[in-house]
Amino acid sequence: MAEPRPALPSGLVVFVKRECPTCELVVPVLAELSARTRLTIYCQDDPGFPEGLGALDETALERSWHHQIEAVPTLIRVEDGVEQERALGWHRGDWEGLTGISGLGKELPDWRPGCGSLSVDPTREPELRLRMEGEGLRARRVEVAALEDEQEAMFERGWTDGLPVVPPTRQRVVNMLQGTTRAPDEIVAVVPPDMAECSVEKVAINAVMAGCKPDYLPVVMAALEAVCTDEFNMHGVQATTMGVSPVIVVNGPIRRALGMNSGVGVLSPGNRANSTIGRALMLIVRNLGGSKPGGVDRSTFGHPGKLGVCFAEDEEGSPWTPLCSEHGIEAGKNAVTLYGGEGQRLIIDQLSRDAESLARSLASALLAVHHPKMGVGLAVMLVIGPEHASRFREAGWSKDQLRGALVQEMMRPGHEVMRGAGGIPEGMPLPEQAKDAQIPKFLPHNLHIVYAGSGAGLFSVAIGGWLTGAEGSQVVSKEIGT
Amino acid sequence: MSEAQVLLDPTSERKEEKRPRAPRLPDLEGRTVGLLDISKPRGDVFLDRLAEGLAARGAQVERYKKPTFTKPAPIDLRHEIAVKCDAAVEALAD
Numbered sequence: 001m002a003e004p005r006p007a008l009p010s011g012l013v014v015f016v017k018r019e020c021p022t023c024e025l026v027v028p029v030l031a032e033l034s035a036r037t038r039l040t041i042y043c044q045d046d047p048g049f050p051e052g053l054g055a056l057d058e059t060a061l062e063r064s065w066h067h068q069i070e071a072v073p074t075l076i077r078v079e080d081g082v083e084q085e086r087a088l089g090w091h092r093g094d095w096e097g098l099t100g101i102s103g104l105g106k107e108l109p110d111w112r113p114g115c116g117s118l119s120v121d122p123t124r125e126p127e128l129r130l131r132m133e134g135e136g137l138r139a140r141r142v143e144v145a146a147l148e149d150e151q152e153a154m155f156e157r158g159w160t161d162g163l164p165v166v167p168p169t170r171q172r173v174v175n176m177l178q179g180t181t182r183a184p185d186e187i188v189a190v191v192p193p194d195m196a197e198c199s200v201e202k203v204a205i206n207a208v209m210a211g212c213k214p215d216y217l218p219v220v221m222a223a224l225e226a227v228c229t230d231e232f233n234m235h236g237v238q239a240t241t242m243g244v245s246p247v248i249v250v251n252g253p254i255r256r257a258l259g260m261n262s263g264v265g266v267l268s269p270g271n272r273a274n275s276t277i278g279r280a281l282m283l284i285v286r287n288l289g290g291s292k293p294g295g296v297d298r299s300t301f302g303h304p305g306k307l308g309v310c311f312a313e314d315e316e317g318s319p320w321t322p323l324c325s326e327h328g329i330e331a332g333k334n335a336v337t338l339y340g341g342e343g344q345r346l347i348i349d350q351l352s353r354d355a356e357s358l359a360r361s362l363a364s365a366l367l368a369v370h371h372p373k374m375g376v377g378l379a380v381m382l383v384i385g386p387e388h389a390s391r392f393r394e395a396g397w398s399k400d401q402l403r404g405a406l407v408q409e410m411m412r413p414g415h416e417v418m419r420g421a422g423g424i425p426e427g428m429p430l431p432e433q434a435k436d437a438q439i440p441k442f443l444p445h446n447l448h449i450v451y452a453g454s455g456a457g458l459f460s461v462a463i464g465g466w467l468t469g470a471e472g473s474q475v476v477s478k479e480i481g482t
Numbered sequence: 483m484s485e486a487q488v489l490l491d492p493t494s495e496r497k498e499e500k501r502p503r504a505p506r507l508p509d510l511e512g513r514t515v516g517l518l519d520i521s522k523p524r525g526d527v528f529l530d531r532l533a534e535g536l537a538a539r540g541a542q543v544e545r546y547k548k549p550t551f552t553k554p555a556p557i558d559l560r561h562e563i564a565v566k567c568d569a570a571v572e573a574l575a576d
Contacts, residue, residue, distance in 0.1 A: 140491035150489065159492050168490045193554075196494035205492045236552035287492040429523075471550035 005066030007081040011038030012099060015064055015074045018049040020115035023073050026090050027053075029105040036101065044072065044118040064119035065132045071114035075099075089114035126171060133177070134170040137201055138185060141170075154209075159287060161279065161307055165209035176204040179214030180221065181482045188221050189228035192235035194290035198224065203280075206287055210280035210308070215258055216273055219336060220280045222480040223248050223310075226338040227281065231474040237340040237466065238291040243299035244466040244473070246285075247341040247381065248278055248310035249450055251322040252334030254480055260312035264454040267311060267344055267383070267461065278308025303343035311452060317386055318451035320399040326448075327477035334480035339381055339448060340473040341463040345369075349388070350458040355395035358388060359402060362460060363409030367441055369464045373417045373427035375410075375441035377472070379465030382406075385453035388460045403444050410441035443468075448475060507569055511540035516567035518555065519547040525575035532571060 012033060016023040027050040033039045034053050042058035043049050058064060067076075067083070076086040077098050087094035090112040096102050119128060144153045150167045154160055166172065177184055177200070184201035191198045200221070207220050227234045227246050237244055250260055261271035269275050291297050299306070315322050315331075324335035347365040352358035362382065369380050384392075392402050415435040419427040428439060446468045453459070466473050507513055515536050519525045533543045546563055548555045563570050 137490060140495050142489045142491050144487045144489060146487065150487070154489070168492060170488065170490060173490050191494075194494060194496065196496060198494075201490075202492065202494075205490045209492055230553075233553055235554060236550075240552070283492065288494045290494065290496075467552060472552050 006063050008063065008067065008076065008078045008083065009038075009040045010078050010080060011040060013040045013042065013076045013078055015042045015044065015058065015069045015072050015076075015117065016049065016055070017044040017072050017115070017118060018046040020072050022090050022112045022114045023049075025108060025112055026073055026105065029090075029095065029108070032104065033099060033101070037099065061119045061124075061128060062132065064117055065128055069117040070120055072117050073114055074117070126175065129174050129178075130171045133174045136184060137170060137173060138199070139173075139201055139205060158292070159209065159283075161283060161286065163307070165283070166211050168205045168208045172208045173201065173204050176208050176212070176214050176217060177201070179204075179217035182221070189224050191224070191228055191284060191289035192291075193238060193296040194288070196288045196290065198228075198284060198288045202288055203284060206283040207276075207280040210283050211272065211276040212280050213258075213272070213276075216277050216280070218334075218480050218482055219248075219250060219254065219258070219273075219277050219310075220284075222336045222478040223277065223281045223338060224284055226336055226476040226478040227285070229476050232338055232340070232476045233473045234285065234289070235296070237473050238285065238289070238297050240466060241298050241300045242342070242466055243302045243306075244340040244342050244464075245303065245306045245309065246278075246281060247305070247339045247463060248281065248308075249323050249337045249339065250277075250310065250312045250335070250480075251315060251324040251329070251337065252332065252480065254334040255312035255315070262312035262314035262317075262452045266314075266452045266454075267309070274310050274312070275308070278310030280308070281310075282306065282308040305341070305343055309341065313450050314386070314452050317455075319389060319393040320449070320451060323448065323450050324477040327475055329477045329479050335477050336480060337475060337477040339379070339463070339475050340466045341381055342465070344383075344461045344463050347460045347462055348458070349460075352391060355391050355397050355402075356405070358391045359405040360409050362388075363406045363441075366406065366462055367410055367412075369462055371426060373421065373424060375417070376428065376439070376443065377446075377467055377469070378442070379446040379448065379468045379473075379475075380442055381448040381450060381463040381465065383450045383452050383461040383463065385457055385459050385461075386451075386455045387458045389451055399449055400444075403447050403449060406447060407440055407442060407444050411438040412441070413437070414439050504569075509540075510536060512542070513540075513568040514542045514544055514566060516544045516546055516563045516570040518559075518563065518570060518572040519545070520551040520555075520572060520574060521548050522551045522573075522575045525573045528575045529571075529573050532573070 041055040043055040044058045047057035071088045077084045087098050092110050095104050144150045151164050182200045186200045187197045258273040260273045285291050322331050323337045325331045329335040349361040352361050414430045414437045417428050418430040517529045536543050
C-alpha cells in the first residue's frame with residue numbers, strides 16, 4: 001500500500017508479546033537496554049508487559065502490520081525514523097551487534113527462536129488486512145440496506161453481465177489486491193468508450209465480482225492494458241454491429257500456476273481461471289468503459305462469448321511457437337494475446353491423413369467464415385486440436401508453412417468473389433480487371449493459429465474476426481506483470 | 483459476512499452530463515454546414531445529395547471525413563468542425 005506507515009521512534013525498538021516464552025526470557029535484557037539506551041517497547045497482547053518498562057500498547061497491531069513484524073521479539077535499530085537493521089527472536093550475538101552493547105543476557109542461553117507475531121496470525125490476518133488497508137480504498141462505498149438482497153441491488157445498479165456476481169466487499173477487495181504488487185490507486189488503463197481511468201482497485205473490484213482468485217489479477221490487468229490500446233480499438237470492437245469481443249489467449253508458465261485449461265473442453269465454461277479472467281475483463285469494459293448492449297455495444301446479435309473468453313494455449317503439446325511470440329513477447333514469458341473474435345465454429349475433418357489434405361480441408365472450411373465471397377481485410381483465429389496438428393507435426397510443417405498452405409488453398413479468382421458474382425451482390429469490391437487475379441481470403445498475418453484442445457477428436461475451431469489493421473482491430477500481446 | 487452490506491462501486495463513478503441541444507438554425511442562408519463522412523461505404527453518395535440540397539438552400543457546405551468508421555473522430559477534426567461550422571451532419575451509411 002502506498003499510504004504512509006506509522007514511523008518508529010529513533011533508538012532501539014522491540015516488539016514483544018506476553019504469551020511468548022522467549023519474550024519472557026529476554027525481559028532482563030530489555031530492562032538493561034531500557035536503562036542504558038533509548039528503548040521503545042511495543043507489546044502486542046498486554047501493555048503491562050514487561051512490567052515497569054513503560055511498554056506501549058500495540059494491541060491494535062498497526063505498527064506490527066506496517067513494519068511487517070513476523071516474529072516476537074523483534075529488535076530494530078532506528079535512526080531518524082528509518083530502520084537500519086532488525087533481529088528476530090533472541091540471539092545474543094545479533095542483539096549485541098545491533099545494539100553495540102556487549103555482554104547482554106549473560107545468564108540466558110545463546111539463542112532462542114521467537115514466536116509468531118500476532119500481526120501474522122492467520123486467524124487475525126483477514127480482519128487486520130481490512131482494517132489496515134481497507135481505509136486506503138477509494139471506490140465509493142455503496143450501502144445495501146439490511147432487508148435488501150445484495151444480488152438484486154447489484155442487478156438494479158446495472159453492475160452485472162446478467163449473471164449473479166460475487167459481492168465486492170472491502171474484505172474481498174483487499175484480499176484480491178494481494179494478487180498484485182501494484183498500488184491500488186495506480187491507473188492500469190483508460191477504458192473506452194467512456195475513456196474512464198481504471199485503477200488497480202477498480203480492476204480488483206470487478207475481478208472479485210467475476211469470481212477471480214487474487215492470483216488471476218495480473219492476467220486481468222494485462223488483458224485490460226491490451227484491449228485499451230489504440231491498436232486493439234476496444235471502442236470499435238464493442239460498437240460494431242458485427243458482434244466481436246475480446247478473446248484472451250494466455251501463454252507462459254502462469255497458465256499452469258493458475259491451473260488454466262488448454263485441453264479437454266478448452267473453450268467450455270468450467271475452469272475457474274479461464275471463465276473468470278475473461279469475465280472480469282468484460283465487467284470492466286461494462287462498468288468502467290460504460291459499454292452495454294443497446295448503448296455503445298450495437299452488436300446485432302452478439303454472442304455468448306461476450307461474457308468473456310479466455311483460454312490457455314497448450315504450449316507443452318504444441319509443435320509450434322506460442323501465439324504471443326508472433327506479437328512481440330518471447331516464448332516462455334507470461335503473456336496475454338487479445339484478439340477480437342466472433343463465436344466459435346467447429347471444423348470437422350476425420351479422414352485426412354496427411355498434411356496437404358488436411359490443409360486443403362481446413363482451408364475449404366475457412367472460406368465460409370464471414371461469407372464465402374468476403375475476405376482480405378478480415379481476420380480469423382484457427383484453434384487447432386492435437387489430432388489435427390499431429391498431421392502437420394508428422395510432416396514437419398512449421399506454423400508458417402501451414403499458414404502459407406492455408407492462404408494458398410484459399411486463393412480464388414476475382415470473378416468468383418467480386419460483387420455480383422454468382423448472382424450475389426455481396427462480395428469483394430474488385431475492379432473488373434481483377435476478375436482473373438488470384439484473391440486471398442485471409443492475408444497471412446491475419447490468420448492466427450493457436451494450439452489447444454483435447455487429445456481426442458479430429459476437429460479444429462475457427463473464430464472469425466473483425467476488420468484488421470489500423471482501421472480495425474489488431475492483435476495485441478502484453479506481458480503479464482505482477 | 484456482516485460487512486457484505488457495504489459494497490465497493492465497480493463503475494467509473496461518473497454521472498452522465500445532460501447538455502441541451504444547440505438551438506436550431508432559423509435558416510440556412512449563409513450558414514456553414516459541415517458534412518462528416520464516417521468512411522462507411524457509400525456514405526459519400528448520401529452526403530453528395532445532401533450537399534446539393536443544402537447548397538440550393540444557400541448554405542456553405544464543408545466536407546469532412548473520419549479516417550475510419552471503426553474509431554471515434556479524432557479530436558482535432560471534431561474541434562475543426564465545431565469552430566468552422568454552424569451546423570453539422572454525420573452520415574452513417576452502408
